[in-house]
Amino acid sequence: MNVQRGVELVVGLFVLAGIAALMVMALQWSNFGSSRVAGYEVTARFDNVGGLTVKSPVKLAGLTIGRVDSIEIHAETFQAEVRMVIDDQYDNLPTDSFANIYTSGLLGSQYVEISPGGALESLEDGDRITMTQSAIILESMVSKFLFDKAKE
Amino acid sequence: MNAVLNSIARLGRSVLDGAQHAGSMALFAIELAWVLIPTWSRPRDILQQVYAAGVLSLVIILVAGGFVGLVLGLQGYNILSNFNATESLGVMVALSLVRELGPVVAALLFAGRAGSAITAEIALMKTTEQLAALEMMAVDPMRRVIGPRFWGAMISVPLLAAMFSLVGIVGGYLIGVVVLGVDGSSYWGQIHEQMEAWDDVGGGAIKSLAFGAVIALISVYEGCRAEPTASGMARATTQTVVLSSLAVLGLDFVMTAFMFGA
Numbered sequence: 001m002n003v004q005r006g007v008e009l010v011v012g013l014f015v016l017a018g019i020a021a022l023m024v025m026a027l028q029w030s031n032f033g034s035s036r037v038a039g040y041e042v043t044a045r046f047d048n049v050g051g052l053t054v055k056s057p058v059k060l061a062g063l064t065i066g067r068v069d070s071i072e073i074h075a076e077t078f079q080a081e082v083r084m085v086i087d088d089q090y091d092n093l094p095t096d097s098f099a100n101i102y103t104s105g106l107l108g109s110q111y112v113e114i115s116p117g118g119a120l121e122s123l124e125d126g127d128r129i130t131m132t133q134s135a136i137i138l139e140s141m142v143s144k145f146l147f148d149k150a151k152e
Numbered sequence: 153m154n155a156v157l158n159s160i161a162r163l164g165r166s167v168l169d170g171a172q173h174a175g176s177m178a179l180f181a182i183e184l185a186w187v188l189i190p191t192w193s194r195p196r197d198i199l200q201q202v203y204a205a206g207v208l209s210l211v212i213i214l215v216a217g218g219f220v221g222l223v224l225g226l227q228g229y230n231i232l233s234n235f236n237a238t239e240s241l242g243v244m245v246a247l248s249l250v251r252e253l254g255p256v257v258a259a260l261l262f263a264g265r266a267g268s269a270i271t272a273e274i275a276l277m278k279t280t281e282q283l284a285a286l287e288m289m290a291v292d293p294m295r296r297v298i299g300p301r302f303w304g305a306m307i308s309v310p311l312l313a314a315m316f317s318l319v320g321i322v323g324g325y326l327i328g329v330v331v332l333g334v335d336g337s338s339y340w341g342q343i344h345e346q347m348e349a350w351d352d353v354g355g356g357a358i359k360s361l362a363f364g365a366v367i368a369l370i371s372v373y374e375g376c377r378a379e380p381t382a383s384g385m386a387r388a389t390t391q392t393v394v395l396s397s398l399a400v401l402g403l404d405f406v407m408t409a410f411m412f413g414a
Binding site: 027031 | 200202246311321349
């Protein structure tokens with residue numbers, strides 16, 4: 001094995017290692033692919049989504065079971081229509097489940113919490129959760145509180 | 153009165169010098185661009201340069217990456233534990249490395265380790281009239297000497313930056329999870345949840361590609377225009393390191409503002 005061939009081999013390994021490093025970070029460690037979880041889509045309409053954004057988690061009993069896929073204005077009701085993708089693993093959520101928007105911590109990011117109902121049928125791809133509760137807006141809560149106080 | 157005029161004239165001269173420097177570098181870049189593709193007709197030359205610039209820089213890059221990761225892990229742990237948020241250590245270390253420190257620090261180290269060597273080599277070839285001799289033999293030095301060195305640096309920098317970030321993230325894991333006792337699955341889980349393949353890893357790769365091009369151009373240019381004397385060579389290598397470092401940091405700000413800003 002001559003020197004030139006040794007250099008070629010080492011350079012080949014170097015290039016492979018560099019590309020592998022990039023690929024590991026881009027494909028394995030990042031959320032590549034996981035942002036579109038294999039799952040089924042459910043929509044819910046909220047009067048106010050507050051700080052909810054695309055990719056916010058959807059949680060059940062505090063555990064992440066899906067992601068928010070898109071948020072749009074529904075043209076007729078002027079509500080925000082939130083489309084969520086929920087992992088196929090959790091395909092037995094009752095149809096009368098409740099969707100709330102909560103905040104993690106006092107100032108943390110917002111997420112959708114699903115509270116399961118009691119119906120026997122379960123939610124399927126394309127279904128809509130009809131019972132929702134909007135994000136709590138701190139200002140409106142404070143002003144309501146002050147308004148009530150003033151009335152007394 | 154005269155003293156004031158003189159100092160104003162000196163200011164004007166340095167501005168003109170700078171402009172001339174930039175202009176001749178731009179002309180050089182155009183001249184170089186013409187030979188970049190034809191250089192690939194001799195891939196062996198490029199391979200040799202990837203070896204000299206890239207493979208031989210591996211040790212310093214990997215060791216530095218490991219230490220930067222260790223330090224980030226320690227400092228991040230101290231700060232995050234104030235907010236009871238040490239689970240976010242992984243994503244903090246990973247994002248700072250992938251977006252900023254990987255490309256920038258790897259580029260700075262590369263400029264010092266390999267950029268200066270390229271400049272010195274070309275400047276010495278010029279000083280000992282090897283470049284002129286090549287031209288006498290109807291061999292284009294642009295194609296045979298400068299092109300391959302440009303490509304060697306340009307190819308090496310993004311690869312080195314990626315390895316730097318990878319080793320750094322592992323270093324952060326070592327200090328955070330193994331030594332300080334952060335939960336290992338939340339270290340990786342947070343990275344997995346919040347690092348974007350395109351925006352973060354891809355953005356970092358684009359940055360380091362741009363840094364590679366800038367360092368490569370400055371290194372070969374400074375070598376070519378070096379005064380053919382011992383002190384001229386010394387000045388040229390210094391100039392390479394200073395200019396590349398400033399260019400990398402300045403360009404980094406501009407690219408960050410475009411890619412991650414607002």
